[in-house]
Amino acid sequence: MDKYDVADTLELIGTLLELKGENPFRVRAYFTAAQTIRNTTADLMFYINSNSLTTLKGVGKDLAEKITDLAIHGDTKVLSELKSMFPPGVLELLKIPGLGPKRVKILYEQLGIASISELKYACERHQLQKLQGFGTKIEENILQGIEQITKSTGKFLYSIAKHTADILVESISQLKGVILCEVAGSVRRKKEVIGDIDILVSVEEYDIQKTSAEIIQLTQIEQVTGCGETKISTILKNGIQCDIRLVQPKSYPFALQYFTGSKEHNVALRTRAKAVGLSLNEYNFSSISKVQVPRCTTEDDIYKSLGLHPIPPELRENMGEIEEAETGIPKLISxxxxxxxxxxxxxxxxxxxxxxxxxxxxxxxxxxxxxxxxxxxxxxxxxxxxxxxxxxxxxxxxxxxxxxxxxxxxxxxxxxxxxxxxxxxxxxxxxxxxxxxxxxxxxxxxxxxxxxxxxxxxxxxxxxxxxxxxxxxxxxxxxxxxxxxxxxxxxxxxxxxxxxxxxxxxxxxxxxxxxxxxxxxxxxxxxxxxxxxxxxxxxxxxxxxxxxxxxxxxxxxxxxxxxxxxxxxxxxxxxx
DNA sequence: GCCGTTTTCGGCCCGACTGTTTTCAGTCG
Incomplete structure (x- = not known):
């Protein structure tokens, strides 16, 4: 485990201890240590190898041992013990606004509720009102909270998605036969909230099959949910959905433009192409009248072919950027x-x-x-x-x-x-x-x-x-x-x-x-x-x-x- | 579970809000 995984795991232990009803100060110790680990500038292995974990604020003898266990073996005794006490769905309940460890513990122990769907069912049948300390208002708030988190499920902040995408792009780039690999989609457009990651890979046709097979073996991938000739759908270790597309070098600029989006920007761009007698898709330009098809070797060429200054991905939302690009685009801050x-x-x-x-x-x-x-x-x-x-x-x-x-x-x-x-x-x-x-x-x-x-x-x-x-x-x-x-x-x-x-x-x-x-x-x-x-x-x-x-x-x-x-x-x- | 000493154990952030209960517990930032 790297330091971020260790920090996340310490927080998980803290949360589970909270659910168990442990001494709140013991719980806090885990959260404090997690924060310290996350903030360390040196590598975690440095502290372990030099036996100096206890010099870190909030890390004593006991936590130093657990951190070492986690960093080296990826597990520690207390974690597996705690995990066996609560089904994974119970942790999900904590994500509902207004539900903390005390209430979740009661729900699990007295009503056996161990998932969000079970909780929803129980609320709708007013079963929570029977419990001490619960009433109609709490039931209403929980139902509202469930609706809220259901809507945001599968959404990630840009910073997290970008970090994840960068690591994956680097791994794919190192595979033999990969000519180019870049992140596309909303991550490339730097949207503040990301639904999934799109990654584009350029490979020669004869390498596509072999490269696909190698990609699905990468350690970052938790599950492969679909695998066709040119598209691999996956769920990554941190739960983000990620689509990987393999295209031939000649189509790469078109695919990059197409899969970067946004959808609205692409519709507007294709409309513009059509007006000058061209059809644009993710593979190429084609002529719909007698116009000569422009040669494009980069994404910028596509915009230039349509009489536009290249538009940075961040602006591709069809919010006036195409009209603006006829004369020029403001220089963005770098x-x-x-x-x-x-x-x-x-x-x-x-x-x-x-x-x-x-x-x-x-x-x-x-x-x-x-x-x-x-x-x-x-x-x-x-x-x-x-x-x-x-x-x-x-x-x-x-x-x-x-x-x-x-x-x-x-x-x-x-x-x-x-x-x-x-x-x-x-x-x-x-x-x-x-x-x-x-x-x-x-x-x-x-x-x-x-x-x-x-x-x-x-x-x-x-x-x-x-x-x-x-x-x-x-x-x-x-x-x-x-x-x-x-x-x-x-x-x-x-x-x-x-x-x-x-x-x-x-x-x-x-x-x-x-x-x-x-x-x-x-x-x-x-x-x-x-x-x-x-x-x-x-x-x-x-x-x-x-x-x-x-x-x-x-x-x-x-x-x-x-x-x-x-x-x-x-x-x-x-x-x- | 850590820290800092009164070196062996007590203290560890705290106020507001909400909902339930009728004085308080749980959650949140």
């Missing part, structure tokens, strides 16, 4: 354009790096600045800073700042907007910061009026504030969008404030429809990763991936800041 990120946490709250380490991580990415924004005291679950800690941090970071050359630290704070609309820190302290991210972390089910009042109160007359990850919910967790989002954009428009697009892969808050809505209302947006470790900084780019779908150009992002210091920095960067 990873190299990123110079820094705000909303990064350090060990002063719930981050795993010290300010010094965070700066080093940012410098390693050739960034020019970093914005630190740790939690304030009311975010107790995230180890929010007391006023005293905050003062200590300000002193520490300002001092660190003076030691750095060619690199700037902006010191901000992620300040909670409390339920009454006031801010968690007094204005006198907030003035000490370069910028303030104000975030809502509580009472999500507000009415529009309540939300508006709360946010307006928090933002009023405060100069350099950013409204932090305004929805505070996983995209996958809920059907539709939290009620507050429109409110947030409307308020930001009224008060001319910046909204942060939170690109932490687990909290992908906005999709391009809302970015467009914001843009229509003149609301400025910025990208931030909500990073808690060095790896988290990479998430900035995922946010850019989303943002570009809203036709956000670099200057939009660069212009989003009102704070003079930040603006000066951006002016400098722009000159580069």
């Amino acid at each position: 990873e190299q354009d990123i110079r820094g990120a705000f909303h990064c946490h350090t060990t002063y709250s719930d981050g795993s790096l010290t300010p010094e380490e965070l700066c080093e991580a940012a410098k390693a990415k050739h960034w020019k600045f970093i914005g630190i924004a740790d939690h304030t005291k009311s975010a107790a679950y995230a180890n929010g800073m007391s006023i005293e800690t905050a003062k200590r941090q300000i002193e520490h970071v300002r001092k660190l700042s003076t030691t750095l050359t060619n690199f700037t630290i902006f010191l901000g704070v992620e300040c909670d907007i409390l339920p009454d609309g006031s801010l968690d820190f007094p204005d006198s302290l907030l003035q000490e910061y370069d910028y303030v991210v104000v975030s809502i972390h509580s009472k999500f089910k507000m009415t529009e009026t309540e939300a508006t009042e709360r946010i307006i109160n928090a933002l009023q007359n405060r100069y350099s504030t950013i409204l932090g990850h305004p929805t505070g919910r996983l995209l996958l967790e809920r059907e539709g969008y939290p009620i507050n989002l429109k409110v947030v954009i409307d308020v930001a428009a009224k008060l001319q404030k910046v909204i942060e697009i939170n690109s932490h892969p687990k909290r992908l808050d906005l999709d391009w429809r809302w970015i467009r809505y914001a843009k229509q209302h003149g609301v400025k947006l910025c990208i931030s990763p909500d990073a808690h470790n060095a790896e988290g900084l990479n998430d900035t780019y995922y946010g850019v991936g989303i943002a570009r779908k809203g036709w956000l150009e670099p200057r939009d992002i660069l212009n989003t800041w009102s704070n003079t210091a930040i603006k000066t920095l951006f002016e400098t960067i722009r000159k580069d």
Whole structure:
């Protein structure tokens, strides 16, 4: 097992212990250790070989043994014991909003419910009402929750799908006979939520059969659900459905264009081709009048043949990009354009790096600045800073700042907007910061009026504030969008404030429809990763991936800041 | 199950919300 598998397994053990009704602090120890393992920079085997696992925070003698077992053998005694106590379906029940380990335990032990379908059946027949602590409302909420998760089943966040696809593409590329291999579909278009992965492989006709046979043997594949001459349908180890298509080199550019989609973009493109006497499919162009068939060796050639500038996959949604491509396409932001990120946490709250380490991580990415924004005291679950800690941090970071050359630290704070609309820190302290991210972390089910009042109160007359990850919910967790989002954009428009697009892969808050809505209302947006470790900084780019779908150009992002210091920095960067 | 010591065991984040029950338990962030 690699460190991510080990971390996932430790969390699984923690969850099973919770179900068993174990001491909650013992449970927490597993989750803490999982987090630590996930955040380690060195390889897990390094700690094992050097016998230094116990130097990691939250890992003692006992967990060190279990981690070693998992890393080397892929299993540990306590795990198999726990697994034998609960059928796998019981764990599924925990995914239903409002159902935690205590209630799931009761449902399993008293009603024998061990799957979502059994739970649905029981709710519909009002069998839960017989249980102590359960009533009509809980039954209703569970049914609603089941409907919600059924809808999002089989959906994965972009970051997870991309990581999975990259590994598979690399494995396939190494097979003998494979000429080219790339990810297509919605992953290539950088959609924020992915249903399945499409992978395209270029092989000579005489190699197709042999290559297919080798692909289905790859370790990443859990199950082969279909295998024809040119298409293999699979389910990968992490549950993502993946279609692999094999095409001959001459068809590859056409297949890449076709399977990248979107469907709507392709329909529009074929319509355009037809208008000039050409028919376009996944294999080639053909002539439907007496037009000469253009030669295409790359995907770009296909667009050029139709009198268009090549359209980047991210924009292929038939949202006006084809018309735009007649004259030119705006240059999209690339990873190299990123110079820094705000909303990064350090060990002063719930981050795993010290300010010094965070700066080093940012410098390693050739960034020019970093914005630190740790939690304030009311975010107790995230180890929010007391006023005293905050003062200590300000002193520490300002001092660190003076030691750095060619690199700037902006010191901000992620300040909670409390339920009454006031801010968690007094204005006198907030003035000490370069910028303030104000975030809502509580009472999500507000009415529009309540939300508006709360946010307006928090933002009023405060100069350099950013409204932090305004929805505070996983995209996958809920059907539709939290009620507050429109409110947030409307308020930001009224008060001319910046909204942060939170690109932490687990909290992908906005999709391009809302970015467009914001843009229509003149609301400025910025990208931030909500990073808690060095790896988290990479998430900035995922946010850019989303943002570009809203036709956000670099200057939009660069212009989003009102704070003079930040603006000066951006002016400098722009000159580069 | 870990940590930090008062070195052998007590403390470990906490407040809000919801629903059930009538004072509290479970869930969530």
